[in-house]
Amino acid sequence: MVDEHVRERVLDAADRLYYARGIQSVGMDELRLVSGVSLKGLYGVFPSKAAIVLEVLDRRHALWTHGVTERVARETAPREKLLAIYDFLADWFLDDTFRGCGFINAFAELGSIAPAVAQRAREHKAGFQEYVARLVAAAGADPALAPQLSILAEGAQTTAAIAGTGEAAGHARRAAGILIDAAMPA
Amino acid sequence: MVDEHVRERVLDAADRLYYARGIQSVGMDELRLVSGVSLKGLYGVFPSKAAIVLEVLDRRHALWTHGVTERVARETAPREKLLAIYDFLADWFLDDTFRGCGFINAFAELGSIAPAVAQRAREHKAGFQEYVARLVAAAGADPALAPQLSILAEGAQTTAAIAGTGEAAGHARRAAGILIDAAMPA
DNA sequence: CAACTTAGAGAACGAACGTTCTCAAAGCAA
DNA sequence: TTGCTTTGAGAACGTTCGTTCTCTAAGTTG
Structure with missing residues (x-):
């Protein structure tokens, strides 16, 4: 999967989850589950959760x-x-x-x-x-x-x-x- | 220290801390430190953090x-x-x-x-x-x-x-x- | 086929959390 | 004093978190 595609999927899922339930209540594991991107994939495209939040x-x-x-x-x-x-x-x-x-x-x-x-x-x-x-x-x-x-x-x-x-x-x-x-x- | 006095001290500190930094960012240990009430004292007067938040x-x-x-x-x-x-x-x-x-x-x-x-x-x-x-x-x-x-x-x-x-x-x-x-x- | 790279699943790690437990010191009753 | 209760400090427990690591399986290249 191309990097840009991964980024989109992650940011889509993160936005939905963070908005619905709050940022601190959503862990990286749930973001992995909902986005369908592995933890390794997540950290391959974003350096940290904080960076995802800002994006x-x-x-x-x-x-x-x-x-x-x-x-x-x-x-x-x-x-x-x-x-x-x-x-x-x-x-x-x-x-x-x-x-x-x-x-x-x-x-x-x-x-x-x-x-x-x-x-x-x-x-x-x-x-x-x-x-x-x-x-x-x-x-x-x-x-x-x-x-x-x-x-x-x-x-x-x-x-x-x-x-x-x-x-x-x-x-x-x-x-x-x-x-x-x-x-x-x- | 009388129970009512303890409650006040805890709620004073909790309000200040929660308001200033957010509820999830303030742990019971810090509340103990700032309120000056031991963990045992905290849980003697309140059943849980959630109860403190509501009060x-x-x-x-x-x-x-x-x-x-x-x-x-x-x-x-x-x-x-x-x-x-x-x-x-x-x-x-x-x-x-x-x-x-x-x-x-x-x-x-x-x-x-x-x-x-x-x-x-x-x-x-x-x-x-x-x-x-x-x-x-x-x-x-x-x-x-x-x-x-x-x-x-x-x-x-x-x-x-x-x-x-x-x-x-x-x-x-x-x-x-x-x-x-x-x-x-x- | 063989050698190498990649990627995912999930274990592992260290830290922090809420909550409970231990233990020793202090206070009090007799 | 002796025995009992209460208290505070903080260790301990089980869970969760963000992040990293391991291992295996699949894919790719020659």
């Missing part, structure tokens, strides 16, 4: 970024682009594997003992905030709107994760609509 | 509830009571031991493998949401305001935790002001 986070960031931008790009009006963020969240919350933001989860679990994990989480959140800020700027709205919308998206994710329901996306969307109206030139 | 969460819920209600009670106008939530958060975020909401952290780390932990997190969040709903009702505002304010508070906590700064409280407070104005009778 999983990088992939997840790319996937999230792609998902959001794709959903936003389907709208044309600046106001609708901003609201599309919450439509993306609404769809995600309905996925029955949804268990909150993987970066918040990883940060909570490992942030204080694995600086590289904390850094990825910070970068991920900062990247999203900058993206929202660009959309806000493109809409010609007050720049103060951007962190407000980001916080709404953040809160919707944790609320949906813990409650186990997707309602939070709708609540956040309606709040966002009000905040946008207040921050947009008439 | 820590219960204490943290009581502390949070007391902190918020106390801060809200300092205000008299309904609108100011709602905004006081974010002032409470602002103070908390400045505490240099702040590392996000302990319930979100515990849920992320153990929610999917320890149902009792997930349940405490759900109850904690539901309790807060009901509290906000009561404040909203007392203010005579649209009930839809309540989940919006809860989501803002939630988002502020994770944003502040990961960013490592307290700005999110102010952003959430300003957003809350706008949402309140939109939901309150003129």
Whole structure:
């Protein structure tokens, strides 16, 4: 099996397992079992579990970024682009594997003992905030709107994760609509 | 040493350690060291680590509830009571031991493998949401305001935790002001 | 076929975990 | 004092973890 193929299989399985059950709760043996890649194979392609964790986070960031931008790009009006963020969240919350933001989860679990994990989480959140800020700027709205919308998206994710329901996306969307109206030139 | 005194010392140390570094990263041996209670003493008062974790969460819920209600009670106008939530958060975020909401952290780390932990997190969040709903009702505002304010508070906590700064409280407070104005009778 | 390389299964290793046990010291009752 | 109970320190136990090693079987090359 080619190295790239092995990497994909491992990262796929690792992402699913780590996201569903937490990173520390999933051992290398289970990753071997689920990925179908032997321990020797795992350590042939990755130097350590820590390295796998970081790559999983990088992939997840790319996937999230792609998902959001794709959903936003389907709208044309600046106001609708901003609201599309919450439509993306609404769809995600309905996925029955949804268990909150993987970066918040990883940060909570490992942030204080694995600086590289904390850094990825910070970068991920900062990247999203900058993206929202660009959309806000493109809409010609007050720049103060951007962190407000980001916080709404953040809160919707944790609320949906813990409650186990997707309602939070709708609540956040309606709040966002009000905040946008207040921050947009008439 | 009386049992109640031992319990307090253990729970104090456990809360500090678990919150700062994560639950799975703190062993019973370190808890013994920091609390100053021998292993035999620990297991004399608590049946297991899992039981300690649940009691820590219960204490943290009581502390949070007391902190918020106390801060809200300092205000008299309904609108100011709602905004006081974010002032409470602002103070908390400045505490240099702040590392996000302990319930979100515990849920992320153990929610999917320890149902009792997930349940405490759900109850904690539901309790807060009901509290906000009561404040909203007392203010005579649209009930839809309540989940919006809860989501803002939630988002502020994770944003502040990961960013490592307290700005999110102010952003959430300003957003809350706008949402309140939109939901309150003129 | 023979020689060599590769790869997988799983044993092995050292460390850490939660929990229990041992043992010696200390306190107390008589 | 003598006997009994309680306590703390820490060894011990069984398990799990991340990582490495061994061995065997299969594949490849000449």
